[in-house]
Amino acid sequence: MKKMMMTIVFALVTLVAFSQKEQPVGLRMEVAEAETDHAEYSIFTYRDADGTFGYYLSLAKVTHVLGMVRDDITDASFDAVKETCICLGATYDEANATLGNILDLFDKDVDFSTEFKSRAATGSDRLGQYTTSTCVVQKKSLGGKRLQFLFTQGKHQAEAFVTKNVIRELRTSLKIDKKLHPKQHRVGTAAAASASGPKKVSILGDSYSTFQGVIPANYSSFYPNDRNDCTEVNQTWWDLYIKAKGYTLEKNDSWGGTTICGTGYGGMDFSRNNFISRVDSLGDPDIIFVFGGTNDAWANAPIGDYQYADWTKDDCKNFRPALACLLYMLQKKYPKAKLCSILNSELREPVNESMREVCKHYHVQLIELHDIEKQNGHPSVKGMKSICDQLLEAGL
Numbered sequence: 001m002k003k004m005m006m007t008i009v010f011a012l013v014t015l016v017a018f019s020q021k022e023q024p025v026g027l028r029m030e031v032a033e034a035e036t037d038h039a040e041y042s043i044f045t046y047r048d049a050d051g052t053f054g055y056y057l058s059l060a061k062v063t064h065v066l067g068m069v070r071d072d073i074t075d076a077s078f079d080a081v082k083e084t085c086i087c088l089g090a091t092y093d094e095a096n097a098t099l100g101n102i103l104d105l106f107d108k109d110v111d112f113s114t115e116f117k118s119r120a121a122t123g124s125d126r127l128g129q130y131t132t133s134t135c136v137v138q139k140k141s142l143g144g145k146r147l148q149f150l151f152t153q154g155k156h157q158a159e160a161f162v163t164k165n166v167i168r169e170l171r172t173s174l175k176i177d178k179k180l181h182p183k184q185h186r187v188g189t190a191a192a193a194s195a196s197g198p199k200k201v202s203i204l205g206d207s208y209s210t211f212q213g214v215i216p217a218n219y220s221s222f223y224p225n226d227r228n229d230c231t232e233v234n235q236t237w238w239d240l241y242i243k244a245k246g247y248t249l250e251k252n253d254s255w256g257g258t259t260i261c262g263t264g265y266g267g268m269d270f271s272r273n274n275f276i277s278r279v280d281s282l283g284d285p286d287i288i289f290v291f292g293g294t295n296d297a298w299a300n301a302p303i304g305d306y307q308y309a310d311w312t313k314d315d316c317k318n319f320r321p322a323l324a325c326l327l328y329m330l331q332k333k334y335p336k337a338k339l340c341s342i343l344n345s346e347l348r349e350p351v352n353e354s355m356r357e358v359c360k361h362y363h364v365q366l367i368e369l370h371d372i373e374k375q376n377g378h379p380s381v382k383g384m385k386s387i388c389d390q391l392l393e394a395g396l
Contacts, residue, residue: 023047026126031055031185032173034166041166043088043095043174046127052336055088055095056119056127057170059149059160084151084160086133087117090338092178092185093395099171101363105137106145106164112137114361115328117335118151120158130335200250201242202285202337204275204330207256208344208379209291211236214249216281220256227376230384237379237387238289244392251283260292261322262313263301269317276316279329287396288334290326290341293319293355297347303354308361320354327362338365340396342387345369367394 023029025047032043042058086102088095105114118133134150144164151158178185203209207222211233215221224231233239242249255273257264264270271277275292282288295301296319304318308328316322330339341364343355352368359366369390373383 023053025049029184031177031181032170034169034173036163036166039160041162041170043170048127052090054090055092057086057088057099059084059086059162083121084133084149084158085119085121085127086149087119087130092174094338096171096174097365098363099167099174101360102135102147102167103164103171104360105135105147108137110137110139110145114363115331116149116363117331118149120151132332132335199245199247199286200284201238201247201287201289202249202251202282203238203254203289203291204278204282205252205254205289205291206258206295207254208294209236209238209252209254209289210256211252214252215254219254222256222378225376225378228378228380229375230379230381235381235384237384237391240385240388241391241396244388247287250285251281253278253281254291257295258292259295259299259301260326261296261301261304261319262317263299264295265299271313271316274316274322276322276326276329279326279333282334285334285337287338287340288330290330290339291344293323293347293351294344297344297351303350306354306357306361319351320358323354323358324361327358327364331362340365340367340391342366342391343368345372365394365396367391367396 023045026049028044028046030042030044034041039059043055044058045053045055047053086098088098105112113134113136116133116135118131119127119129120131121127131152133152136148136150138146138148138161140146140163146161146163149160149162151160207220210219210221211223212221214233222228223236230236234243238249238252241247255278258273258275259270260275262269262271262274262276264274275290302318304315304320304322306324307315307321308324311321311325316325327339327341330337339362341355341359343352343366345368355366356368367390369387372386373380375383379387
């Protein structure tokens with residue numbers, strides 16, 4: 001009895017100590033769960049060795065395996081993927097928003113597909129490298145819809161299925177858990193941020209985000225400019241935002257006059273310096289702001305059709321295919337980074353509509369600016385502050 005009591009006391013002390021410290025590396029903390037006759041689902045938090053903290057959706061503890069690995073020594077085969085997990089975000093709010101995006105997929109037509117950042121567990125519960133999972137909307141045999149997730153890990157593949165009721169139950173369970181344990185959700189993410197240092201911000205933009213001496217020397221810059229009262233770097237929207245959040249600037253790859261697509265002013269070919277051509281120039285960011293589309297609108301670049309794969313150079317001379325290609329490439333190149341797109345005010349509606357639709361397809365947060373004061377077509381000091389304030393109001 002005495003030994004049992006000591007064991008209980010030790011467990012309680014350990015639990016209290018754990019609640020006061022950051023979540024240990026490689027250890028999961030389950031915060032929501034759901035179960036059906038065929039599979040188990042959960043949402044858990046997880047911290048990597050580099051301090052990266054995140055929320056993950058486990059699609060199933062036992063996943064149907066399409067690819068198999070064979071051991072050449074024992075001639076035995078085993079499951080290549082033990083568990084498939086969708087990356088929901090680095091905070092509770094991001095995780096809740098991603099679950100909302102998944103729920104929205106059930107309103108899409110059958111065979112609609114999109115992609116999510118993913119990770120797998122194989123021989124242990126530790127998560128592997130980031131990769132991409134394809135999600136396809138399917139019709140259930142008895143009515144309704146379900147989502148099929150196709151997951152690739154190296155040479156091997158796995159699939160998992162989830163219904164709307166499961167996602168609803170998990171989302172409700174997550175909200176309840178936050179109400180019951182608010183400190184756990186708040187401290188977990190703060191500890192991770194502290195362990196990994198200030199978040200690093202990179203910007204892929206046009207003249208609205210330029211400042212001479214900060215952007216590459218061979219780029220065209222609008223700021224500072226004697227036709228605009230924004231003459232100091234600490235007056236720019238991005239410097240105001242970074243300082244307000246306590247972050248650091250990783251890279252500012254903003255080039256005045258550039259377009260997202262490959263068509264510029266006068267119908268000229270801008271493919272050489274458009275946004276797509278500069279995807280690899282953002283360093284190692286935690287957050288990426290894409291602030292473009294203004295020159296596409298002003299240059300009256302062709303809009304084109306929505307296209308989400310197999311882009312050619314000619315395809316990307318149109319705005320919609322180019323924007324889709326850009327966001328896809330950024331998610332591939334920087335799978336750990338949070339991607340956010342900023343839409344300028346007072347642009348023509350086809351550009352606005354295209355930004356909304358393509359960002360929604362890739363689950364990229366879109367901030368639509370409003371009431372931005374401008375001088376010579378560019379944000380003034382007041383306009384810059386308003387951009388920063390609207391980003392902060394959006395929870396970024």
